[in-house]
Amino acid sequence: MKTIISTENAPSAIGTYSQAVKVNNTVYLSGQIPLEPQSMAVVDGGFDAQTHQVFKNLAAVCSAAGGDLNDMVKVNIFMTDLSNFATVNEIMSQYFSQPYPARAAIGVSQLPKGVDIEIDGVMELPNLN
Numbered sequence: 001m002k003t004i005i006s007t008e009n010a011p012s013a014i015g016t017y018s019q020a021v022k023v024n025n026t027v028y029l030s031g032q033i034p035l036e037p038q039s040m041a042v043v044d045g046g047f048d049a050q051t052h053q054v055f056k057n058l059a060a061v062c063s064a065a066g067g068d069l070n071d072m073v074k075v076n077i078f079m080t081d082l083s084n085f086a087t088v089n090e091i092m093s094q095y096f097s098q099p100y101p102a103r104a105a106i107g108v109s110q111l112p113k114g115v116d117i118e119i120d121g122v123m124e125l126p127n128l129n
Contacts (some may be wrong), residue, residue, distance in 0.1 A: 007064035010057040011035035014112065019061050025127055027065045031078070031120040032057040033112055047084050047116050048091065054119050055095040067125045072101045075121040082107040084116070 005020035005027065013019060013030070020029045034043045034050035035057070043053045055069070062068050077088055085105055092100075101121065111118050 005061060005065045007060050009037055009060035009064070011037050011040055014040075020065055020123075022065055022125075025125040027062070027067065027123040027125065029058060029061055029065075029072075029121050029123060031076075031118040032061070033115045033118045035113070042113055042115055047081075047087060050115060050117050051084075051088060051091045054117055055091065058119060058121070059095065062123055065123065065125070067123050069095050070097055071123045071125055072096075072121045073124045075101045075103045075119060077103065077105045078108050078111060078118040079105065080108060080111060080116050088117070 001023070003022040004018045005022055007019065010019055010032065017030050020027050032054050034053035035041065036043055036053065037057070037060070043049050058072075059069050062071060079085070079088070082105065088105065
């Protein structure tokens, strides 16, 4: 049985997808880009600000699903410039504690709305039985 996860604290879907889908204790999070949830505008401030906003958006979806970022077991990071890899590491360490999730960092030529970063992932919720 799947449950659709949705929250006003993260940007609404801009296509034919859900913010996240929960199946049993596993939550599949759609890619988040650096949109401010209320205005749906890309945040100002360059790559650092975009990266912080993406993690805030992911945290909001995780919370709506009953977990938090530290419940994520896999993260995929898409960047238009892989030279920002060290910045992502530094910012990610502000939102996650060890042990960190498995991760991939992928260089892409473009992302929606011309942003520089998008992150998706998989979260495993604790079994509360």
